[in-house]
Structures are given as C-alpha cells and as structure tokens.
Amino acid sequence: MKILHTSDWHIGKVLKGRSRLDEQIAAIANVIDIARQEKPDLILVAGDLHDNAQPSPEATKVVTRALTALRATGADVVAIGGNHDNGAALDALRPWADAAGITLRGRVSDRVEDHVIAGTTRGGERWRCVALPFLSQRYAVRALEMFSLTEAQAQATYADHVSRLLSVFAQEPQAGVVNLIMGHMTVVGGLMGGGEREAHTILGYAVPTSVFPANTHYVALGHLHRAQVMFGPCPVRYSGSPIAIDFGEEENASSVTMVEVSADTTAKARVVPVPVAVPLRTIRGTVEQLAALEVGEAWLRVYVTEPTRAGLREQIQEMFPRALEIRVDPGDLSQKARAVRAGRSAPELFADYLEQRGSTDPHTQALFDRLYDEVSTVS
Structure with a gap:
C-alpha cells in the first residue's frame, strides 16, 4: 500500500504581525497536488493542523477544505490534533468528518477503539493505525487512569505514560495487516526545525523510540518541523512541515513523505519536496x-x-x-x-x-x- 505522511500545517500562523494565509493555502494546495499525482491509499496528517487553539473562521475553512480535498483523491484520511490544536474543537468536528469519510481525532479518549483505526485499500490490503493525538504532561496521568493505573504507575515519567498508552492501543497486531502508529510528540534525538513550542519539545516531553513496538511497519510523527528519520526498533519518521513556520526554519526543505509498505515487506520512504511560495x-x-x-x-x-x-x-x-x-x-x-x-x-x-x-x-x-x-x- 501507499501512504502520504504530512504534518504541522500551522494554518493561521502569523509571522511578526503578517498573515501568511495565502502562502499556507498555496503550500497545502501543493500537498493536495502531490496526493493527486501519487494516488496514495492512505493519508496521515500527524497534528498541528492549526497554529493556535482559537483559529479564525478562515483558518478553520482552509483546514476542513484541505482535508476534504485530500479525501476526494480517493485515499482514506486520518488526522490527529497536535499541541497547537484545540483538541476539543477538533473532536466537535467529528460528525462533519465522519460524514465526509475522514477520521479525525482531537484528544485521547477512554475508548480504545477510538484510537485504533482499521481499513482496507482498493487493492484489498488491510491496514491498522493507532492514532495518538498530542498528550500534555498534565493530562497524561488522567488519561491513563482510565485504564486502572496503580499509584506507582501514576508516578512514572511522561515517556512511561506514552509507552503504556501505546501498549494498550497497539496490542495484538494482526498477521497479514500493515500495522501503523501516528503520533504528535518529541522523540529523543530529534532535531528541532526552529519554530516549535519549546516547552513541548524538551525536558519531560521527549520519549525514546523504544516506546514503539518492533512489529510496527511504520511510525508517522508530527511536532518537529524538520523532515528526519529516527533510529528505532521500527521505521520512524517526521514528515516535517510543508511550509517554513518561522525564520529559524528558512533552511529546512519543505516536504511530505511517501511510504510504500506491505504486511510482508519493510516500509520504503521517500521525501517529496513541496514548492515554496514565498521564502x-x-x-x-x-x-x-x-x-x-x-x-x-x-x-x-x-x-x-x-x-x-x-x-x-x-x-x-x-x-x-x-x-x-x-x-x-x-x-x-x-x-x-x-x-x-x-x-x-x-x-x-x-x-x-x-x-x-x-x-x-x-x-x-x-x-x-x-x-x-x-x-x-x-x-
């Protein structure tokens, strides 16, 4: 099967008081063009669709139209909330998303089935994706209490919490199925792009790649704006942002990642550049x-x-x-x-x-x- 992995659109980002909405629309239009040309079976959008928790109506319109256009390519579309998104507001859009055939997850819920998305490609290949939105430190324990934590477990680190959540969601991978994980998080050793929110990329928020099960075919990450490969027990990648978010990212190559994988083969990824509207x-x-x-x-x-x-x-x-x-x-x-x-x-x-x-x-x-x-x- 063929997967298009993108993240960190940050629609609505204002740079030094200057709106860049037209540039953001152009960048996302290029992502949509890539999807039309590549014809992926599945599109994974790994968080930070918006730049802030109170997006303007114009920014919301751009995001919903972009997701609709990606779905219109014939691909299944799964999108999650990032640390810049309002998870509750994204979940409020789920009735619209469901009607449009788009899977949208804004926050971690107490229902395992909410975060384990399954599908079948047009060619008959089955896939299964664990979709984990951004989880803040202060809500990590609260989310895990839904799964009956002991007191000792509740005192564990943020990385332990993420690992335990993934172990709950990703348990019992099925044979003959492409097993995927999508998350919005910082992985130890990742290089910041330059425009990330530092409080959510450093100290207790970094997790090792060992939290990802070795039998996962591909891990699609968002949060760090620089496209990069992470060393781990399975293929782990950041797609990077399709547009430079701030001046610290001017040297980054804007891109999306195309992945080809089957239940019996290792994922092969390639970077597809996204043209820059205004550098x-x-x-x-x-x-x-x-x-x-x-x-x-x-x-x-x-x-x-x-x-x-x-x-x-x-x-x-x-x-x-x-x-x-x-x-x-x-x-x-x-x-x-x-x-x-x-x-x-x-x-x-x-x-x-x-x-x-x-x-x-x-x-x-x-x-x-x-x-x-x-x-x-x-x-």
Missing part, C-alpha cells in the same frame, strides 16, 4: 553591504552590523519593505569583548552596556545601582 530569508551586514543584496520577494529578517543611530531602522525598512524584523547587531560581543568583561561588577557591565547603546544618562545608571544594591543585599 523566508535572514540577511546580515552594514547598510552598504545590505544595499548591494538582491532579495527578491522573500520575507526578511535583517541584522544591521553597525552601531545604532537615529533613523537607522527607518532607513532599513525603506530599503526592504518586506522586512518583518530588523535588529541592530553591531557584533560587540566578540570573544575579546567577553574576556574584557570577565570579573567586572554588574554596575560596571551595565555602564558599558549604556555606553555601547549610545547612552550615558547618569540617572539611569544611578537607578540601576540602587536597585542592584537592594536585591544583592536581601538576606
């Missing part, structure tokens, strides 16, 4: 150096490497009308400058900072000195 680009230099650059229609983040002065930002904005972020970064903090600062007091460092920023106001320095003295002498 994101970071440029750096003096005013003279920046003026010599050709930037096209890209959205820009500009670092100006010369001291700040009145009217500098306005000058750069006039030079680059598509600059969404302008930072004056003269590069003072060289290794030599850092060495000079070693061993100096906080008031001395603050005085240096004021001087570098073109301000030597004695009142500001005096206020800092007084506040620093107050906090440093608190017993």
Whole structure:
C-alpha cells in the first residue's frame, strides 16, 4: 500500500504581525497536488493542523477544505490534533468528518477503539493505525487512569505514560495487516526545525523510540518541523512541515513523505519536496553591504552590523519593505569583548552596556545601582 505522511500545517500562523494565509493555502494546495499525482491509499496528517487553539473562521475553512480535498483523491484520511490544536474543537468536528469519510481525532479518549483505526485499500490490503493525538504532561496521568493505573504507575515519567498508552492501543497486531502508529510528540534525538513550542519539545516531553513496538511497519510523527528519520526498533519518521513556520526554519526543505509498505515487506520512504511560495530569508551586514543584496520577494529578517543611530531602522525598512524584523547587531560581543568583561561588577557591565547603546544618562545608571544594591543585599 501507499501512504502520504504530512504534518504541522500551522494554518493561521502569523509571522511578526503578517498573515501568511495565502502562502499556507498555496503550500497545502501543493500537498493536495502531490496526493493527486501519487494516488496514495492512505493519508496521515500527524497534528498541528492549526497554529493556535482559537483559529479564525478562515483558518478553520482552509483546514476542513484541505482535508476534504485530500479525501476526494480517493485515499482514506486520518488526522490527529497536535499541541497547537484545540483538541476539543477538533473532536466537535467529528460528525462533519465522519460524514465526509475522514477520521479525525482531537484528544485521547477512554475508548480504545477510538484510537485504533482499521481499513482496507482498493487493492484489498488491510491496514491498522493507532492514532495518538498530542498528550500534555498534565493530562497524561488522567488519561491513563482510565485504564486502572496503580499509584506507582501514576508516578512514572511522561515517556512511561506514552509507552503504556501505546501498549494498550497497539496490542495484538494482526498477521497479514500493515500495522501503523501516528503520533504528535518529541522523540529523543530529534532535531528541532526552529519554530516549535519549546516547552513541548524538551525536558519531560521527549520519549525514546523504544516506546514503539518492533512489529510496527511504520511510525508517522508530527511536532518537529524538520523532515528526519529516527533510529528505532521500527521505521520512524517526521514528515516535517510543508511550509517554513518561522525564520529559524528558512533552511529546512519543505516536504511530505511517501511510504510504500506491505504486511510482508519493510516500509520504503521517500521525501517529496513541496514548492515554496514565498521564502523566508535572514540577511546580515552594514547598510552598504545590505544595499548591494538582491532579495527578491522573500520575507526578511535583517541584522544591521553597525552601531545604532537615529533613523537607522527607518532607513532599513525603506530599503526592504518586506522586512518583518530588523535588529541592530553591531557584533560587540566578540570573544575579546567577553574576556574584557570577565570579573567586572554588574554596575560596571551595565555602564558599558549604556555606553555601547549610545547612552550615558547618569540617572539611569544611578537607578540601576540602587536597585542592584537592594536585591544583592536581601538576606
């Protein structure tokens, strides 16, 4: 069977106050075109359909129309909620999704059958997919209490909770069936794309690939925006986002993943690039150096490497009308400058900072000195 794996659409994402809805529509239209050309049997959308928990009506319209268009290709479509999605709101759309022939799961429920989706391809191949929406740390124990946890089990780590959920949902894989898992989570060793919500990618939220049963044919993940393969007991991949979400992702290759697999063969995956409508680009230099650059229609983040002065930002904005972020970064903090600062007091460092920023106001320095003295002498 043939599977199209995509995730992290983030429809409704606003970049530095600028709506990118037209670009997002173009990116998803390209995903739909890929689905029409590739003719997959199953399409897996691994979370973060929206960028926030209160999407605009326009963003919701884009998501529902996109899922409908993917279903119209003839493929089965299974989509789950991510950490940016409102899981309850997605579940409220389930009557619509069911009527449209789309499987939509926003939150983890107490019904195992809600998360074990089964189907048969047009060619007669049977498949089974465990669909696990994003599970926040604070709801992990509550979700697992539905399955009669002991007190010791309730005190386990987030990774243990995810592993236990998967063991409940993925138990007894059937012979002659393609066994799949789709989840929205961080796997240990995964490389962040640059625009993820860090609180949900670090510390207690990372799980090892060992949580996935070895007899799983393919694990389709969402959450990290960079397409990548994870080493594990079975094939595990992030599809990445079909559009760069923020400037930290400008070097990522936007794509979807196509997978071919059968009950008796190992999954073979290939990356299919998604054309970029409007690129994101970071440029750096003096005013003279920046003026010599050709930037096209890209959205820009500009670092100006010369001291700040009145009217500098306005000058750069006039030079680059598509600059969404302008930072004056003269590069003072060289290794030599850092060495000079070693061993100096906080008031001395603050005085240096004021001087570098073109301000030597004695009142500001005096206020800092007084506040620093107050906090440093608190017993």
